Amino acid sequence: MTDFPAPSQHLPRRSDGFSVAAMLFAGLCVLAAFGTTRLMRGALTGLGVYASAWEIVFGLTIAGSGTLFWPALRSLVVTAKARAARARNDIVELRIETAAAKDHAFITFGWGAFALCIFGFISFVLTNDAAVGKTFFLLPLIQAKWWLVTKQFLLNNLFIFVATEILVLVWGLMVALARLIPGKAGRPIRALAIIYCDVFRGIPAIVTLYLIGFGIPTSGLSDLIVPHIVGLFIDLSAMSVAEVRAVTRIPVSWWCVLALTLTYGAYVAEVYRAGIESIHWSQVSAARSLGLSYIQTMRYVIVPQAVRRIMAPLLNDFIGLQKDTALVQVVGVVDAFNQSRIIAANAFNLSAVTIVAILFVLITIPQARFVDKLTERDNARMRAGG
Template sequence: MEAWQPSELELDRRLQRRRASRRSVLVALVSTVAFAAVAAWLVVSSPDWESVRNTFFNLEIAKDSFPKILEGLWLNIRVLFFATIVVAVVATLLATMRSLRGPVFFPLRALATGYTDLFRGLPVLIVLYLVGFGIPGLNTEVRIPVAVLGTIAISLCYSAYVAEVLRAGMEAVHPSQRIAARSLGLSHAQTLRMVVIPQALRKVVPALMNDFVSMQKDVGLISVLGAVDAVRAAQIVQQQTYNFTPYVVAGLLFVAMSFPMIRLTDAVSARMAKREQQGGTV
């Protein structure tokens, strides 16, 4: 039997599709460039653009402040690192507590529910103030570094969010999986650990990564406690120079830091969507 070769009909269709896609790429490119040009022109041609450029986009000040802000960002990264670990542990515990059944576990379930309700509702800034100024007030002899207090506050808030994401994932695992595991003689805890949680995590990976991206920028809020992070470093320079460029520098650094994770999240989501849709055209 001869190997299959695409027919004239199919070759023609492929040519048409290629032409159509080339045309839409071109249209998108031209319209994006045109829009950007108009937006830039509007900003640049405004009467006081010069002073705005000096205050926000001053290259000299950007260069001078960059090392200090970068040093501050290192603190943000460390806070992010430890907060991620704490959130992973606490959120898993909370989600597990909320998934417990039976009247015996009512207190644990109620505690976990109350916690997630409270910390999902509270603005992060208020939690930062309460933890950052409240805890040190309890005992003025001991000095806890503000970065540590900031880490605690961020962890408290994000544990509640992540716990809810994990719980949704655990509930999305079909009950028959739990029955199959228990039928093999696995205990409730073993079933959660080996069967439910691994499958739940797969289901919520994009949502978790999204929360991580969100936390990446929210660690910048610890500056309100006085921790010298990227935002605070920028503020110090701003107060010396009366120029806002350092904030732009810090902002760009945060964007740069989150960029790989954002792209990775997109890629993972796209891959999962592809697997579920099995390559349809819709």
């Protein structure tokens, strides 16, 4: 005969420990708030910008951390109800109250961890008489050099990023489709696509930038080919040698676009391939049975479905791409990072580099939120269709 466990073995664990720990953690957060406000008061006094209005800020900071006691107290109250339910053997009520007590305790832990991270960052900035803050966040220098760095960011980093992203989207899809061409006749094309992906995923982006940014102009290849292409649209015979060179000269930023396109095209091609192969093979069979060619099947049936599935991986690649635009300084492009390095060398301060970090974060967050919205909308549509 099978021995069933006693009902008490199915009861939830007591939440008393969670509630007490939540109270102690809330007290720790209040102590951290006191310590942080002391550091802020000392740093502001040393900088000569301390005013009585800051006391209001300090008071609000401590009071805000004190609100963590509220969910901790709620957890204690609900824990008492859970103990009473356990005493009268009310299992349903016991489960409900225990879960509620743990939820209130976890609210304290979650917001307390958030507050401790904020206090830790502020303390780090104000450490050693705000020496860290003066090194990375010197407000007068940031205010004076903000537009100078931002201008280079818009003219070079953002331009290279947008141009490369457009080319990578097209080039990566072409490589992915080439790698998936079926049949024996497509074997050489598949081999070329595989070799390309393996090579350019193996070479660091900075090496590709250096080789293309310096190598092609130095080899004279561009001087040999570009005039013939430009001559199809402009009459170069009536121009002097200097004018021809000025017209046919390719800016270094375009070589950077080419190098980054080749590098990230290999990564994005693999993302496309993963999305295409995630579509069930029956979709391809059904499309081909209706008389669609391979290209038509990919264009009208497979790729639209695959793109929706790879939005998040594509975003990760493009975030990496926009950060790697800072590498173009190795070929002499005066981008935002290069400009900030010049300012830092002259001012003996890294606050200008902080401007670059802020700019990159500002263009990354909207992209992430936009893709989140697209993903949520697509998931909602699929759930409604299901």
